[in-house]
Amino acid sequence: MSDRHFALARAEAAFIRETLGFDHLDVVERAALARHVTGGGYAGGLYDRLGGHFHPLKFLRGLARRAQAAGARLHEGSRVVAIEQGRNGVTVRAATGSVRAAAGIVACDALIGGLSPHLARAIMPVASYCIATEPLPDEQAAALLPGRAAVADSRFALDYYRLSADNRLLFSGGETYTHTPRRDVAAFVRPHMARVFPALAAARIDYAWSGLVGITPNRLPQIGRLGGALYFAHGYSGQGCLLAPFYGKAIADHLRGDSDVYERLSALPAFPGRG
Template sequence: MANTPYPQSYYAASANPVPPRPALQGEVETDICVIGAGYTGLSSALFLLENGFKVTIVEAAKVGFGASGRNGGQIVNSYSRDIDIIERTVGPREAQLLGEMAFEGGRIIRERVAKYNIQCDLKDGGVFAALTPKQMGHLESQKRLWERYGHTQLELMDQKRIREVVACDSYLGGMLDMSGGHIHPLNLALGEAAAVESLGGVIYEQTPAVRIERGANPVVHTPQGKVRAKYIIVAGNAYLGNLVPELASKSMPCGTQVITTEPLSDELARTLLPQDYCVEDCNYLLDYYRLTGDKRLIFGGGVVYGARDPANIEAIIRPKMLKAFPQLKDVKIDFAWTGNFLLTLSRLPQVGRIGDNIYYSQGCSGHGVTYTHLAGKVLAEALRGQAERFDAFAGLPHYPFPGGQMLRVPFSAMGAWYYSLRDRLGF
């Protein structure tokens, strides 16, 4: 059987040691079979195990192989489309539920890190940086919106104040969210996987789900085995492929690129980000960056629609980094990689049930670190018979991309070009 290793990323190179996990051979029975050992699958499994379910996870590659182990490592609250969009989309009761949940994912991460002693370089504090007066106005509105839902750990920053937290001359101001923050994302996933196993959960790596046999007692077929279950959770996101065709038609894998510098001197690292906060700008195609535990700068940005791997990632991202921090012009790039996230047309998550016993959550649209941890809790609640919060997500509309799978890439790229032009022109 083919062995799929981690990509050559900084995260894989600095991952905590883990035991080998076997591929599935033969047939097993379980209460819940989870497809995918990323954050959605791991979070679901942990909540289910804590409530007495027997859980088996099948993973096509390795724990955290996909977006969960490749992302920018930033804990960012709310959804890719904010609560005000949701308020205009659904009824008041559903909007209230979804608004209350918008800040729960970050709390779940911190609870997991503390409860299971996960070593993942957790740091508090995230900055939204405004490049234009319009973006600053949006942050002022966002602060009022979030405070209306009880989220109060926010500070608006003028130009002088933001210079105190990030050494970039481009920003007019920003907003600091102290409940935001950053982590080593792969080590978070590996720590959650160890927690799953400590509670009796079983994880099979190098075990792709190749077919789901639907029915009263569904079966997940793998290359050399099968899992008989009472329920299935589909948590493959951008790496699911066409395993569930009705989900593939309403989502699109997209690639984002990340680079990591060589270790910086303590003085230079302190100069760039004195409080060690993570930062993302407010552009439609945004840039994001932070320091690692060993004082490297991780810088990411850009979107490749359709998830093609660019030939030269450093050539795409390094100019963005130098625009923000020209003082890094002589700094070497040690790692460059790409990873896929799953985009929906509405940019809101897609949550639901197929038949009576196949549950799914997908389409974080770039806001996956916090949302996936919430999604795991919501899916586990639904399987325990408490479906109110699940139903609030399931009620969000699912739209197919115009033109189907053939035209979704060019149409999305055209839309992104339009909004990027608006960002550059400041309107």
């Protein structure tokens, strides 16, 4: 975080505390930053005392189990090729069969492909790249991130990183604006990690992966109705692990008759200057 970004972050923290009443955000000066992160040369940072990090695949599997326990039927590996709306709801067609429902939700984010050109035009796909080092000795892990915080810097194409439960450094950096992520992920991300933590310049990289994130022009997610009983929610701009379930619940509550959150979210401006 540069001096200019740190000044903006201070103002943001004051707004969040005074206007939103959230009192768990510490402004951390450069001199105190080493308690949280020892690399990066940042001018300062914001530390969220209520923040945390989790394993997204385990979270996804937990959500799937809870949905099934509540009666949901999951059809994995069924690419939807057409969605039709009729008087009695929505019909979703895949090569393997079709499903009829009173309502439908399109939640494909950046992976929507040709299913809805209208929705695809509203978000930009950005490729994000991650690597996981070999498990690090306890002392080395503690020397990088003493409090095991998850870190995201404030640059436009940001670095974000954290330690896993088994002491690997999971590091992401170097986004590209494309539908087709690069293949050389480890070689691409390593210099970003080495810039922040030179001690890891030659660390073994055990895993490397990439994926597409749906970005909106103003970085706010979009939620709404395509007409009839067909809804959509997408464009979490890199923060969908928690936002996507929250937006999904807003639509579910709306369909059950509690529209408060859905209406507040759908009233947010979809583009700068609108709304």
